[in-house]
Amino acid sequence: MRPRPAVLVIAGSDSSGGAGLVRDVRVLADFEVEVLCAVTAVTAQSSGRTAAVHHIPPQIVREQIAAAFDTRQIQAIKIGMLGTRATVEAVVDGLPPREIMPIVLDPVLVASSGGILLDDSGRHALQEQLLPRVTLVTPNIPEAAALLQEAPAEDGLAMIEQAQRLLRMGPQAVLVKGGHAAADEVVDWLVFGNSSLSIASPRVTATQRGSGCTLASAIAAALARGTPLAEACQLAKRYVVDVLKQSSAGADRQSSEPAFGEEQPKNDARRW
Numbered sequence: 294m295r296p297r298p299a300v301l302v303i304a305g306s307d308s309s310g311g312a313g314l315v316r317d318v319r320v321l322a323d324f325e326v327e328v329l330c331a332v333t334a335v336t337a338q339s340s341g342r343t344a345a346v347h348h349i350p351p352q353i354v355r356e357q358i359a360a361a362f363d364t365r366q367i368q369a370i371k372i373g374m375l376g377t378r379a380t381v382e383a384v385v386d387g388l389p390p391r392e393i394m395p396i397v398l399d400p401v402l403v404a405s406s407g408g409i410l411l412d413d414s415g416r417h418a419l420q421e422q423l424l425p426r427v428t429l430v431t432p433n434i435p436e437a438a439a440l441l442q443e444a445p446a447e448d449g450l451a452m453i454e455q456a457q458r459l460l461r462m463g464p465q466a467v468l469v470k471g472g473h474a475a476a477d478e479v480v481d482w483l484v485f486g487n488s489s490l491s492i493a494s495p496r497v498t499a500t501q502r503g504s505g506c507t508l509a510s511a512i513a514a515a516l517a518r519g520t521p522l523a524e525a526c527q528l529a530k531r532y533v534v535d536v537l538k539q540s541s542a543g544a545d546r547q548s549s550e551p552a553f554g555e556e557q558p559k560n561d562a563r564r565w
């Protein structure tokens with residue numbers, strides 16, 4: 294039997310379980326891909342608040358990456374929260390060339406719970422040192438604007454133009470996600486070389502966090518399985534829509550009857 298493909302996830306943890314490493318592991322398990330990890334930060338977050346962020350010493354991040362590569366063959370890398378310049382530099386030092394394996398970067402800057410997940414100096418290092426090393430970067434509209442120090446894109450043409458400017462910073466491809474645009478349909482733009490491809494989906498109203506982590510991990514999983522880039526982005530987008538639909542169905546369910554087969558919890562009985 295052939296061993297499963299593996300993805301190295303370089304990311305922070307989110308105690309709410311909504312985003313970060315916990316989310317990444319769940320996505321990669323859905324794609325039947327093994328996970329190795331290098332933890333960059335530990336965060337204490339609830340859905341509305343970032344209570345604390347602890348950065349792992351960069352030397353420990355370096356050691357985790359080296360140990361992952363010593364453990365087994367890795368087919369793709371997913372990078373999420375980095376936190377500081379020193380961590381960005383530790384990651385840059387540990388990365389193999391992107392010709393050897395695809396590297397997907399979710400440029401995490403700020404959590405929806407309010408915390409700063411990459412400081413300004415870290416953002417500069419990401420732009421100057423990390424973007425030229427990655428296969429794909431997946432900013433949303435505010436992240437693309439922050440990386441370019443421009444106003445957020447207001448339509449598809451502006452998204453493509455910003456993606457092209459990001460491409461000049463060195464990644465092989467840019468996927469600008471349209472979730473923050475005010476439209477019924479969410480249109481992402483994948484830009485590489487002279488091509489631009491739109492990937493559209495219906496808007497799903499969901500409160501679930503971590504959709505950026507989910508998408509980038511799903512793309513990395515598909516790439517690790519040998520799927521070409523454009524197809525991997527389309528597949529990952531369909532997966533995110535499914536996850537969001539399930540979470541909004543789950544939220545509806547919580548406020549009504551238990552689903553078929555679920556035990557009705559009894560408030561007065563201890564069950565553990």
Ligand code: PLP
Binds near residue numbers: 314373374401403
């Ligand atoms: N917290 C951590 C540790 C993350 O890695 C990320 C995203 O990658 C986030 C929070 C952001 O998630 P959200 O935008 O859903 O708050």
